[in-house]
Amino acid sequence: MWKYFLRRIALSLLILLGVSALIYLLSMLMPADYIDNQTAAALQSGAMTMEDVQRLKELYGLADKSFTGIIKSYMAWLTSTMKGDLGYSFLYGKPVTAVLSDYIWISFAIAFISYLLQIIIGIPMGIKASVNQYSAYDYTVSVFAMMGTALPSFFLSALFMNVFAIRLGILPLQGLTTATKIFAKDAHLQIFFDKAWHLVMPISVLTLLSVGGTMRFTRTNMLEVLGSDYIRTARAKGLSEPVVVYKHAFRNTMIPLVTSLSGMLPGLFGGAMITETVFAIPGIGYMALRATQQGDIPFIMGYNMFLSILTVAGMLISDIMYMVVDPRVKLS
Amino acid sequence: MGLLDMLKRRKVEGTEDLDNTMYLTLREERRISRENRKIMKQYEREKNRKNVPEEEYLTQMRDPSNVVEFDNLHTYFFTDLGTVKSVNGVTFDIPQGKIVGVVGESGCGKSVTSLSLMQLVQAPQGQIVEGSIRYQDINGKCYEITKMPRDKMLEIRGKEISMIFQEPMTSLNPVFKIGEQMDEVVLLHTKGATSESAKARSIEMLNLVGIADVEKVYNSYPHELSGGMRQRVMIAMALSCDPRLIIADEPTTALDVTIQAQILELLRDVKDKINGSIMLITHDLGVIAEMADYVVVMYAGRIIEQGTVREIFHNPKHPYTIGLMKSKPSGDTKDNRLYSIRGQVPNPINMPDYCYFCNRCDYAMNVCWKEYPDIVEFSESHSAACHLYYGEGLEEQKKRRVEVENNGN
DSSP: HHHHHHHHHHHHHHHHHHHHHHHHHHTTTSSSSSHHHHHHHHHHHSOOHHHHHHHHHHHHHHHHHHHHHHHHHHHHHHHHHHHHHOOTTTOSSHHHHHHHHHHHHHHHHHHHHHHHHHHHHHHHHHHHHHHHHTTTHHHHHHHHHHHHHHSOOOHHHHHHIIIIIISSSSSSOOOSSSSOOOOTTOOOHHHHHHHHHHHHHHHHHHHHHHHHHHHHHHHHHHHHHSSSSSHHHHTTTOOOHHHHHIIHHHHHHHHHHHHHHHTTTGGGOOOOOHHHHHHTTSSSSHHHHHHHHHTOOHHHEEEHHHHHHHHHHHHHHHHHHHHHHHHHHOOO | OOOHHHHHOOEEEEEEETOOOOOEEEHHHHHHHHHHHHHHHHHHHHHHOOOOOOGGOOOOOOSTEEEEEEEEEEEEEETTEEEEEEEEEEEEEEEOOOOOEEEOOOTTSHHHHHHHHOSSOOOOEEEEEEEEEEOOOTTTTTEEEEGGHHHHHHBTTTTTEEEEEEEETSOOOOOHHHHHHHHHHHHHHSSSSSSSHHHHHHHHHHHHHHOHHHHHHHHOOOOGSSHHHHHHHHHHHHTTTTSSSEEETTTTTTSSSHHHHHHHHHHHHHHHHOOOEEEEESOOOHHHHHHSSSEEEETTTTTEEEEEEHHHSSSSSSSHHHHHHHOOOOOGGGSOOOOOOSSSOOOOSSSSSOOOTTTTOOOOOGGGGOOOOOOEESSHHHHEEGGGOOOOOOOHHHHHHHHHHHHHH
């Protein structure tokens, strides 16, 4: 088994290497780089000349856009990354690792809470819908689940903002703190509640978007299990319906459920780019979107490598959990 | 008929032989499913009642030496294409301490009959609509299974009537250990059972069914055992509460031929040990001849012949039974083709009102296409439903025989 994991990790490293080369190449080939973005206005007004811009580009390491030049700068990035140095973010003026660790936690908090809600709401709904297949409950829940899954996040966010913040005025519109309020430095509790209040809408949006998928996934798997021979055996034993459903059937439904849900865990650190941007929450997703728009290559690289590592870790966790919940699976 | 109408019509398959091919328009389909929903809801409500007084489902046996009596049982499935009469008026008894074999081809209603007895018919589509199933427990109390509320039925299932299924490979829950699954039944049905006593009982049962390395099997998952071992475990599980009746639904079909004999031997042994009865469902006549005391032959949801095993095998009366006997492979017909009954079972929806077998029958007469035959009794235990043996049909047979004799002269 250990051999299996060592092999998987070695393979993951190879994948990460490929991913980094690809992303580096793509971001270097973007038509307007960071310097172009920053100097466009000055260039227009004549405050800067083309030579100034070229000098700046050389300074930032963006001057040589030939294939060999890109490879050379990629190698430089790779060696410093190996040493644990992701470089300085152009846009934020701080080490990339510092930016990541500063903004990651608010994103994680949002994602983790909606992840928990998604599990707490989606799984019981899926079970109930499958036990009462084709009932009014099943149809209602399925329709709402479909709607939630089908709606784009920016649309649902905008809808929520319109209804709850603008029309009803019961929730704050945007941001993480109330700008008009001044808190004493040691009023930690008040600050916490203020932030939590601002997070109600983004968390609800993310939960609504994901709960449908979990519900449908649970329902489908549960239906398959409920139709199997061993469930008939369990009933023939004289077990009551709750024991049949929640012990015998659900324990089997848990296999695909745990595998897929645990695989999502690392991804929770990745941030919800669109939702954070719409609600102007300074999370990692929001920061990454801004950096990408501006062509901040060190940050783009750092963030994407971080996402890749999370994805690879998610797959590994899925595999481990698969082995944990299904006695038939032995990894080798 | 316009093109649109043709598109709307859906053919119901499997009806070529009797030529009652049926077409449904969308409107008809919708009407059927609406009616079905209403019917199913009504039956489900009846079954879900709580605190039903005991008098409502207590009854009297016709013959106190029986464990189970099926009486004119009708189990229907309400599908979108129409009502499937899976069990359509079945009457037979299972006497105490005897093995009753139920034979018939796939889809003839054997399994549904047994599932009706367990109240395990796939609900809400499947419902018992008519007739009764009487069950007598060890104290001589008789229950009407069809009227029993669900919670009361849980006390009978697994404890007094237990079931062995056809597919040992899929009938055990893959994520629980054998021991856990076996202990569960004991803990559920034995008053004052502890986990130690349950384990002791399970181990005893595993020993009884001839498993060698009991402790190891007890701690195994189902996938670690072979099919034969799993079927032994299923039998052990079915026996662990000393049931009055074991329903064995094709217990050897999925097994290796070499294992089959062992499993049958085992079933017979344990039946004697616990003095229970067995309802043995199979399509293997060899198994029936080996095991059963009484035989019930089913065709398209009805019993067409029943009798003791001797009567059925030495003196089959119904052409279908005769056909079954002939289609049994035997060593001495090496050069000949194996006999097979021609044609197919009629469409289960829209059953004809005459004999269901006449389109496949070698002896079919005019009267066979007119009405469903009555049951003719040949002895106290032997009876068959066939026109050959009474009234108009018998007359015609006599006439034919005379003609044959005359031609011979």
